[in-house]
Amino acid sequence: MALAKETPPVSTRNGADQEAEYRAQTRLWLRLLACTTMIEGELRRRFREEFDFTMPRFDVLAQLDREPSGLVLGELPKRLMVSAGNLTPIVERLVEDGYITRTPSSLDRRVQIVCMTVEGRKAFRRMAKSHGTWLAELLADFPAGRLDGLTGELDHLKGALRDALQKS
């Protein structure tokens, strides 16, 4: 089995090899973080300047846009990979501002259903369009032909991370 030779278990690897792999892994992490930080910072700035909105609020709307009949509130933290407590004030403000509704389930009084309003959907579509344009501007210098290849590699990385997190 070829893999066993290419990536032997840590315990049987010599120190130099392992150090080199550590460095390669750290480099990958730093690049990943740098790219994400750059894109995130610019998108945040634009959301604030153009729409006086934040990305976490947009992310909630983006999830609800795909669910015409609404979502169980508890589904949001899972999909957005944030803590439940984090969403409480964000959802609260989106309700206050009329973008979404929050209605208690009649079957289970612990559960609430969140659903986008008509105005919310309208506002989301406007912002989503700009979001796409901003992203295209940011990625303009990255060859379109390489987008899918990089995305595929990141998909693979995401799978590897999911597996590793599962174990721990």
Add this chain to the structure above:
Amino acid sequence: MALAKETPPVSTRNGADQEAEYRAQTRLWLRLLACTTMIEGELRRRFREEFDFTMPRFDVLAQLDREPSGLVLGELPKRLMVSAGNLTPIVERLVEDGYITRTPSSLDRRVQIVCMTVEGRKAFRRMAKSHGTWLAELLADFPAGRLDGLTGELDHLKGALRDALQKS
């Protein structure tokens, strides 16, 4: 010039092509964000559990570790890609806790020099070692042979982002 055909200017592209590229760009961004969020969340959790420390604090120490003679305070926000105001309380606490020193420059009284203490350096090395191990665990299922390829693509992406941000 082949590139001109592969990626024509936005204005001359038909709607379907552009939509497809938008989607590919959005997919890339979502994967990037997902990978970063997963790694960052796990590293944060471990820093807190094992060392009662945070990543921003570690990041400051990591910068200072490379500069035996210390760094001008204003250099930190640039290198860490965060705002200056953000660093004030973080640096303050690192000084209080004895990890670093902050001394006003005698030449320019606006400027301060931050420098790691002996104990700070010792603590940093211990944490950096664990940091490397955690990352290796997280990336264990990602083939070592593909690390550099992905890092290279991300390097290219980073360059493209830097250029795009320059313009705006």
Add this chain to the structure above:
DNA sequence: GCGAAATATTTTATGCTTAAAATAATTTGA
């Protein structure tokens, strides 16, 4: 030299984020 622009840093206000504890409702199991 001296007022104005530039630079370095901190402060303030606001919002995101987490972990852990609290609350409330439902389900499970003896």
Add this chain to the structure above:
DNA sequence: TCAAATTATTTTAAGCATAAAATATTTCGC
């Protein structure tokens, strides 16, 4: 049936992050 475990959500405390304004110092232009 009813106490205990589970599930959904909110609250709390602490820290990170930004933008914008404030402060303090230095440099620049005349």
